[in-house]
Amino acid sequence: MFKGEKCEICGKPATHYLFASFVCDCEECIQKAREQRGGPGGHQKMKMLNLGKTECKR
Ligand SMILES: [Zn+2]
DSSP, rough: OOOBBBBTHHHHHEEETTEEEEOSSSSSHHHHHHHHHHHHHHHHHHHHHHTTEEEOOO
C-alpha cells in the first residue's frame, strides 16, 4: 500500500495513513495513532490517561 512506509506504532509495513501517521491494519495501532494525534476520541483518551502512559506534550 505505502511502499517503504512503516507503522509508526509497531514498525510493520503500513497499510493506512490515519491521523497524520502511518499505521498497519492492527486496530490497536490505529487507536494509538489517534491518541498521538489527540483526536476526537475523548473516551479513548481517558482510557490512556488511566494507563499512566501519557506524556506531557508541551
Ligand atoms: Zn502497527
